[in-house]
Amino acid sequence: MQEADDFGAIVFILDSSLLKFIACNDTAIETLGYSRDELLQIGMQDIDAIFTREMIAAAYESVRNSEEKQATVPSRFRKKDGATFGVEVYFKAFEEGGKPYILASATRASVIEKAKEELQFHSVLFSHITDAVVSLDNDLCITSWNKYAVAIFGWTEHEVLGVSYRNLMQPFYPGISEETERRLYHQEGEWRGNVIFSRKNGERFLSNVSYGLLKDGDGNVNGSVAVIRDRTEEEKKEKQLLYLAELVNKTSDAIISIDTAFQIISWNKGAEIIYGYTAGEAIGKDITVLLGWENAGIRLTESKHRPGKEAYWQGEEKHAHKTGTEVYALVSVSLIQDENATVTGYVIVGKDISQRKQLENKLQHLNQELEQRVQRKAQELTHVFERVTDAFIALDKAWNYTYLNKKAGEVLGRSPEQLIGKNIWTEFPEKLQEPFYRLFFDVMEVQEPRRVEAWNQFYNAWFEVLLYPSPDGLSVYLQNITDKKRTEQSLEEGRKRYERIMETVQEGIWHIDENTLTTYVNPYLASLLGYTPEEMVGKSALDFISPEYRNKALQNIEERKKGVSGQHELSFYNRQGQVIHTLIQSTPIYEDHQYAGSVSTLLDITQKKKAEEELRLSEQKYRIIFEKNPLPMFMLEYPKRNFVAVNNAFIEKFGYSKAELKKMNMRQLRRPGEVYKSDEIARILAENKQFRERMYLRKKDGTDLLFDVQAAEVVFEGKTVYLTSTHDITELAKAEEALLQTNKQLRELTIHLQDIREKERKHIAREIHDELGQQLTALKLELSWIAKKMTTQQEAIVTKIKSSLDVINGTIHTVRRLATELRPAMLDELGLAEAIRWQINEFSKRTAIEVDFDTNVDETVFPPDISISFFRILQESLTNIARHAEAGHVECKLHLADRFLLLQICDDGKGFHPGNTGDKKSLGLLGIKERVQMLNGEYQLSSEPMKGTKLTVNIPLNS
Numbered sequence: 001m002q003e004a005d006d007f008g009a010i011v012f013i014l015d016s017s018l019l020k021f022i023a024c025n026d027t028a029i030e031t032l033g034y035s036r037d038e039l040l041q042i043g044m045q046d047i048d049a050i051f052t053r054e055m056i057a058a059a060y061e062s063v064r065n066s067e068e069k070q071a072t073v074p075s076r077f078r079k080k081d082g083a084t085f086g087v088e089v090y091f092k093a094f095e096e097g098g099k100p101y102i103l104a105s106a107t108r109a110s111v112i113e114k115a116k117e118e119l120q121f122h123s124v125l126f127s128h129i130t131d132a133v134v135s136l137d138n139d140l141c142i143t144s145w146n147k148y149a150v151a152i153f154g155w156t157e158h159e160v161l162g163v164s165y166r167n168l169m170q171p172f173y174p175g176i177s178e179e180t181e182r183r184l185y186h187q188e189g190e191w192r193g194n195v196i197f198s199r200k201n202g203e204r205f206l207s208n209v210s211y212g213l214l215k216d217g218d219g220n221v222n223g224s225v226a227v228i229r230d231r232t233e234e235e236k237k238e239k240q241l242l243y244l245a246e247l248v249n250k251t252s253d254a255i256i257s258i259d260t261a262f263q264i265i266s267w268n269k270g271a272e273i274i275y276g277y278t279a280g281e282a283i284g285k286d287i288t289v290l291l292g293w294e295n296a297g298i299r300l301t302e303s304k305h306r307p308g309k310e311a312y313w314q315g316e317e318k319h320a321h322k323t324g325t326e327v328y329a330l331v332s333v334s335l336i337q338d339e340n341a342t343v344t345g346y347v348i349v350g351k352d353i354s355q356r357k358q359l360e361n362k363l364q365h366l367n368q369e370l371e372q373r374v375q376r377k378a379q380e381l382t383h384v385f386e387r388v389t390d391a392f393i394a395l396d397k398a399w400n401y402t403y404l405n406k407k408a409g410e411v412l413g414r415s416p417e418q419l420i421g422k423n424i425w426t427e428f429p430e431k432l433q434e435p436f437y438r439l440f441f442d443v444m445e446v447q448e449p450r451r452v453e454a455w456n457q458f459y460n461a462w463f464e465v466l467l468y469p470s471p472d473g474l475s476v477y478l479q480n481i482t483d484k485k486r487t488e489q490s491l492e493e494g495r496k497r498y499e500r501i502m503e504t505v506q507e508g509i510w511h512i513d514e515n516t517l518t519t520y521v522n523p524y525l526a527s528l529l530g531y532t533p534e535e536m537v538g539k540s541a542l543d544f545i546s547p548e549y550r551n552k553a554l555q556n557i558e559e560r561k562k563g564v565s566g567q568h569e570l571s572f573y574n575r576q577g578q579v580i581h582t583l584i585q586s587t588p589i590y591e592d593h594q595y596a597g598s599v600s601t602l603l604d605i606t607q608k609k610k611a612e613e614e615l616r617l618s619e620q621k622y623r624i625i626f627e628k629n630p631l632p633m634f635m636l637e638y639p640k641r642n643f644v645a646v647n648n649a650f651i652e653k654f655g656y657s658k659a660e661l662k663k664m665n666m667r668q669l670r671r672p673g674e675v676y677k678s679d680e681i682a683r684i685l686a687e688n689k690q691f692r693e694r695m696y697l698r699k700k701d702g703t704d705l706l707f708d709v710q711a712a713e714v715v716f717e718g719k720t721v722y723l724t725s726t727h728d729i730t731e732l733a734k735a736e737e738a739l740l741q742t743n744k745q746l747r748e749l750t751i752h753l754q755d756i757r758e759k760e761r762k763h764i765a766r767e768i769h770d771e772l773g774q775q776l777t778a779l780k781l782e783l784s785w786i787a788k789k790m791t792t793q794q795e796a797i798v799t800k801i802k803s804s805l806d807v808i809n810g811t812i813h814t815v816r817r818l819a820t821e822l823r824p825a826m827l828d829e830l831g832l833a834e835a836i837r838w839q840i841n842e843f844s845k846r847t848a849i850e851v852d853f854d855t856n857v858d859e860t861v862f863p864p865d866i867s868i869s870f871f872r873i874l875q876e877s878l879t880n881i882a883r884h885a886e887a888g889h890v891e892c893k894l895h896l897a898d899r900f901l902l903l904q905i906c907d908d909g910k911g912f913h914p915g916n917t918g919d920k921k922s923l924g925l926l927g928i929k930e931r932v933q934m935l936n937g938e939y940q941l942s943s944e945p946m947k948g949t950k951l952t953v954n955i956p957l958n959s
Contacts, residue, residue: 010027010077011025011105017099019043019053020043022040032080038080052210058227072090074087088106088108090106092105132152132228133149133225134225136223136224141162141165142161145157149228153169172195172197175193192210195207207229211225212224239449251270252270253351254273255271256349257336257345262287264286264287264290274350274352275319275321281322291327299315315330316328316357317329319350328354329353332350333347339396391404391411392405392408392476393476395474395475399425400423404419411480434456439454439467440467443467443469449466450467452464453481461480462482462484463479508521508601509599510601511589513597514597518539519597521537525602529574529575541553546572556568560587560595565586565588584602586600626645628647632707633646634726642664643665643666655699670698674695681711689712690713691712691722692708693709694708694733697726708727709727776808780808784805824871827871831857832870836855840878847882849882849888849890851889851892853894870894874903877951881909885907887907891904892906902954907948911944928951928953932953935955936956
């Protein structure tokens with residue numbers, strides 16, 4: 001500024017937002033009489049004798065917004081000693097580091113030039129200022145009225161000139177009287193404050209007014225000027241800010257905003273709780289000094305320059321409490337940027353994690369054995385104390401992103417760097433089809449905050465949306481409340497489910513108040529007593545209780561008043577006078593620590609009571625049956641197997657007295673080699689609750705008898721026992737053994753007869769084939785020779801000979817067929833599979849029934865008894881199909897697998913009931929079954945009427 005000093009100009013550099021000097025030259029110090037430090041603590045409004053702060057701010061704004069970014073205006077400066085002098089001030093707007101500044105250079109001017117320049121400045125000021133500027137004479141009549149006054153009040157300049165300011169605009173001064181306002185105005189020469197005015201349409205509105213006196217060159221007052229700003233929109237914004245401040249103030253986290261010089265701008269209730277300072281103590285202080293935050297500069301720089309991330313930093317920091325104690329905080333730092341992306345400050349969110357840090361310090365002193373558990377606990381605590389934030393989005397009035405935080409980036413699936421400066425509807429065209437689109441426009445149109453809950457189909461989630469509009473754009477807070485909505489839905493479903501349960505549960509539910517009056521009964525209970533719920537509500541519960549139980553009921557109510565829950569039995573009379581027995585579970589209800597009644601569930605045990613009485617009579621009856629039963633019977637207690645009771649027949653059979661048996665265990669009646677079987681019986685009883693088996697039991701004299709033993713679980717005298725009956729089958733077992741031996745002999749005889757029959761068939765088949773076949777062949781040859789010797793004149797004889805030859809040929813064919821059916825030679829020569837194939841072909845030729853044959857058996861030679869049995873089973877099956885099945889198709893399978901030979905024959909005939917195979921017509925099936933049993937094989941026959949029949953035979957080859 002040395003060059004300016006040489007020319008005698010007063011030069012300042014001003015912060016245009018704070019209206020304060022940040023630099024000045026020596027000429028300014030010498031001319032105005034202030035020290036440099038004093039000048040740097042004040043602004044242009046403090047040395048200007050004409051213009052108010054609002055006028056100067058308007059002038060600065062006009063300069064900044066002009067194309068030239070400069071202007072020259074006349075004014076008067078006031079020295080420190082009060083003397084004034086005229087100046088011509090040149091303003092130049094410029095930016096440094098993204099922040100706006102004003103360079104002001106003032107030189108002295110003559111009075112006439114000053115007046116001209118003042119008039120010119122007023123003209124420029126009036127044309128650019130956005131507030132209403134009204135000039136008044138000494139009688140408070142309007143002498144000038146700029147275009148913004150027309151816009152704010154509605155009157156034209158022609159309508160107001162010369163009209164009384166008070167009569168026209170009807171000012172009201174909130175908080176002070178009009179006399180006080182006049183006194184301050186005339187004594188001080190200026191006044192600032194809030195005033196309520198009337199518009200032309202009668203509407204009253206709040207405004208911010210700055211009054212200043214106008215004086216001539218001799219210092220005489222010749223009027224005044226008022227700068228009036230409509231605060232209607234500001235008031236809306238203030239309400240929005242108050243709402244946001246309330247949200248911020250209610251959180252338990254510390255939320256602090258600072259400017260770029262680290263000076264605290266805002267300080268919420270959470271910060272006061274965590275750090276101990278009130279907002280009044282904190283605001284305006286350097287945060288690094290107040291909280292002892294040595295790393296603040298580093299952290300704020302990291303949030304600004306973190307590569308590949310948004311302007312955001314998070315980590316743990318150590319701060320100082322007002323008391324001097326250490327406060328550990330989980331700190332998040334976010335940048336505040338203006339529309340030009342210039343950093344204007346920072347938002348710091350801190351969560352008190354001191355308790356967690358204390359726990360971590362304590363855990364460090366635990367031994368190595370607990371180290372893993374400590375680490376897991378620390379991780380759990382870290383997750384518990386993690387900060388959960390809402391998504392915040394700022395849009396300008398052209399729907400371009402101006403700011404969004406990290407959470408918003410997560411919700412939108414983009415980083416803030418990708419979206420800032422871009423249009424929301426261009427970046428997310430799918431949102432044009434969502435309710436958010438119309439909602440955003442509606443809010444901007446009415447310019448009123450709004451809170452909505454909406455389902456976002458794109459994100460498949462519920463969001464709580466807080467919208468704060470302004471003329472410049474829209475602020476949007478998004479909070480994912482899907483879990484909350486699900487919880488609300490679950491609670492609602494639970495409530496409805498509880499109501500449905502209450503209405504449909506097959507137990508009575510009864511609410512009474514502190515005076516025993518019924519407040520609720522469910523339909524089941526009302527129906528049980530023969531009433532409707534409406535008839536019972538409002539009546540005393542004692543009215544429904546049997547007289548003999550009322551004292552007991554009153555005693556139970558007294559217990560509920562003491563806070564004791566309980567279960568008891570009560571009897572009621574229903575509307576028909578019948579007694580209803582119930583089991584009641586009652587729980588007291590307390591409201592504000594006072595007994596307010598009880599809720600009870602009632603289970604109808606009337607039938608149970610009847611059953612108990614019937615059981616008592618039944619036990620009495622069955623005890624008599626038990627005692628008088630001719631079969632030996634006893635009751636055992638498990639798992640000890642001690643005798644609980646025995647009847648007289650048992651004592652007579654085994655020879656022990658009741659006294660002896662009471663000291664004995666069931667194991668002592670088993671033969672020594674079979675005692676181990678008792679454990680298996682115990683397992684079966686535990687699983688099936690009943691048991692039946694033959695076993696030997698030893699009498700007192702040492703005799704072993706075979707018994708058919710049956711046991712079942714019963715309840716006897718209130719405990720579970722096993723009632724066991726025994727039937728002496730020693731003689732029956734001997735008879736069964738003899739019968740089995742007889743059956744075995746018969747089966748051996750049957751096998752022997754079957755072998756003899758097959759050998760006889762084989763012998764007869766060979767005799768027929770060899771003897772009779774040879775003789776018929778010889779006879780055929782003789783007749784053929786005779787036929788050749790006959791002359792043609794003997795035609796009748798030749799014809800007869802040919803006829804005889806045909807008979808002989810048929811007889812030969814019949815002989816062969818009979819020999820084959822008795823014992824097919826190919827069974828011995830080609831094997832079982834080829835014999836079956838031949839038999840199937842013969843069957844198909846004879847019956848025209850199609851048969852499919854499937855086999856994996858080659859030329860394997862099987863034992864003769866197996867081969868002939870399988871062949872005979874096939875013959876019998878095909879014969880049954882031809883006679884009875886009326887089938888059109890048969891499937892036959894012969895398979896060898898795992899040393900088992902399987903034959904399966906299926907037809908699609910009319911079928912039958914397998915249970916009817918015992919009549920005389922089914923002897924063929926019985927023969928098949930007998931053959932299979934002789935070979936130790938498995939036989940299975942399945943059939944249903946009209947669904948065909950399937951026969952399966954499976955025989956082990958080692959049999």
